[in-house]
Amino acid sequence: MTTPDVNAPRGQAGLLGPVEVRALAAELGVRPTKQLGQNFVHDANTVRRIVNTAGVGRDDVVLEVGPGLGSLTLALMDVVDSVIAVEIDPVLAARLPKTAAERAPELADRLTVVGADAMKVMPADLPAAPTALVANLPYNVAVPVLLHLFCEFPSLRTALVMVQAEVADRLAAAPGSKIYGIPSVKACFFGEVRRTGSVGPHVFWPVPKVDSGLVRVDRYATAPWPIDEENRRKVFAVVDAAFAQRRKTLRAALAGWAGSPVEAERRLVAAGIAPSARGETLDAAAFVRLAAVEPLDPIG
Known part of the structure; x- marks a missing residue:
């Protein structure tokens, strides 16, 4: 991962608020579904915080999974030169480039949208090798997606993901704790895992019944065991x-x-x-x- 470039253009993208998120959803006839784990972030401070915590810089190629209506995508486009957004919903995938062009015309060329299932996406499906994963992962597939991407994309040096709070706790749990288990061990197989913050439900639409947590995974610079x-x-x-x-x-x-x-x-x-x-x-x-x-x- 590169050090964030203080000269990178910031604040140029018009970030989405509650009104814009609902308007976009209404325009597309989108009703967030539990099946796809859809909860759209509508708070600008939250998406900026995620990007800042990720520590990505201009030279990073950021992979975003489940961009939805584009709240986090626009914040990422402010600070990195390349954002690859993988979206399984064809309606949302088709609208995202237009949203970027409308709200950040001078940054729109930084975005590439790939219509695909993140659980099946492979390096050949993307235009470049991603160096960082930054995403609000769908609650129902968060751990499988995270592990799949670290398995298939050795270029990923780091990940900063927002997941359900309970999942975040399990991913970052230490041996000996009651919540330490399969996700904890498998994430640690690839790198150092730590909890980096909490996010309340009020920043989402629809409002989930659970809190969210931020988890960071940094791939081992020198692997302590074969990662093949x-x-x-x-x-x-x-x-x-x-x-x-x-x-x-x-x-x-x-x-x-x-x-x-x-x-x-x-x-x-x-x-x-x-x-x-x-x-x-x-x-x-x-x-x-x-x-x-x-x-x-x-x-x-």
Whole structure:
């Protein structure tokens, strides 16, 4: 990530307020749906805060998922030269370039809109390799989208996402806490994760019944373990098995994954992990060590 350029043009985009958001939605006949997890931000201070917390600069290529009506998009266009917005809703995707041209004509060429499902988007689908993810992620698919993008886009050096507060807490949870689990470990596989703020429901339309949280993920500058696809699959398989029965000891919880409780114990001991431990006590490094232990060769 680059250091924000103090000379970058700021405040040129006409950001969307509550009146503009409702007017755009009415024009398009858009009714936010729970199925797509749509809650549109209409507070200028909130989107500026997200952009500032992301710390993106002029040279960053920012990937935004679920831009909706364009509230965050316009704020991003103020400070970076390239914003790639991935929108699954064809009506919203078609309107966004027009909104950018109307409200920030001098910045409109900074925006590229890609009509696609963020859960399926691949590097070949985008015009450039993104360096940062900045997004108000749909609540219902926030974690899968975040992990998919870090898996498929090694160019992503950082992410600043707004998600449901409970999800934000889980992503940033530390080993040993009651909310530490699969999202916590899998996010930490890629980088350092931390909670960076809270957002109340009043800045959205429609108003959600929950608070939101900001989470930042910074990919490891020097990875402490291989981040390749093969290793990721191995590690994630162990993580899934360990938390599928989180009340059980790892010796019991991993019996299916390893083939038997005895083999699970052997691998745990080889990785320096007590067989009586539970999944919520292990950090990402321990899961990586465990996944690296080779199974015994079959006899005969």
